[in-house]
Amino acid sequence: GAVVSQHPSWVICKSGTSVKIECRSLDFQATTMFWYRQFPKQSLMLMATSNEGSKATYEQGVEKDKFLINHASLTLSTLTVTSAHPEDSSFYICSARGQPGETQYFGPGTRLLVL
Amino acid sequence: GDSVTQMEGPVTLSEEAFLTINCTYTATGYPSLFWYVQYPGEGLQLLLKATKADDKGSNKGFEATYRKETTSFHLEKGSVQVSDSAVYFCALSLLSGGYQKVTFGTGTKLQVIP
Numbered sequence: 001g002a003v004v005s006q007h008p009s010w011v012i013c014k015s016g017t018s019v020k021i022e023c024r025s026l027d028f029q030a031t032t033m034f035w036y037r038q039f040p041k042q043s044l045m046l047m048a049t050s051n052e053g054s055k056a057t058y059e060q061g062v063e064k065d066k067f068l069i070n071h072a073s074l075t076l077s078t079l080t081v082t083s084a085h086p087e088d089s090s091f092y093i094c095s096a097r098g099q100p101g102e103t104q105y106f107g108p109g110t111r112l113l114v115l
Numbered sequence: 116g117d118s119v120t121q122m123e124g125p126v127t128l129s130e131e132a133f134l135t136i137n138c139t140y141t142a143t144g145y146p147s148l149f150w151y152v153q154y155p156g157e158g159l160q161l162l163l164k165a166t167k168a169d170d171k172g173s174n175k176g177f178e179a180t181y182r183k184e185t186t187s188f189h190l191e192k193g194s195v196q197v198s199d200s201a202v203y204f205c206a207l208s209l210l211s212g213g214y215q216k217v218t219f220g221t222g223t224k225l226q227v228i229p
Binding site: 005034042043044046047093094100103104105106107108109 | 151156158159160161164204208210216218219220221223
């Protein structure tokens with residue numbers, strides 16, 4: 001199946017710094033990428049959807065100025081957590097799909113710990 | 116809105132036992148249904164899917180049948196192994212605003228003991 005990678009897999013940072021997470025589709029062109037957040041023992045919560053070359057669409061309650069999403073190419077999307085705080089510590093997972101109706105493929109996730 | 120309800124875990128089974136994880140959904144349209152598996156410390160992997168009523172998805176010995184009349188998509192496996200220990204997520208996908216939006220259940224943790 002299609003492969004989606006994320007980098008880094010683990011990041012620890014100090015409060016107030018910004019962290020960038022990359023999501024890449026390795027063997028297909030991802031027209032749309034999705035960013036999810038997963039809290040311990042809970043399900044995935046969709047944060048935003050991004051189409052290549054367009055501004056991301058954020059879910060209700062997600063601060064777009066805090067979670068900056070860029071989908072500059074058909075194989076790369078980035079999520080930047082700006083001025084991170086301990087409450088931003090979480091597991092961030094991206095997914096990607098080619099065309100509407102096709103299966104979403106998920107990345108392995110990035111664990112963020114803000115001290 | 117659309118939602119997915121899964122049985123609460125954790126589910127603990129002995130090796131070679133029969134597994135059922137219940138999943139029901141509510142949706143405004145005609146969704147596709149999925150089961151994803153998440154192994155410890157990893158992201159989600161698609162386990163199986165079904166796109167229309169009475170379809171059966173299957174993979175690695177796991178099966179689930181799309182039941183429109185009962186709005187269910189229960190996951191089953193005849194004989195579980197220790198390596199099946201993971202969290203299983205039921206999900207539905209519907210076209211929303213021009214793209215497929217996936218709604219996940221809360222996940223069911225499965226622990227298989229030797």
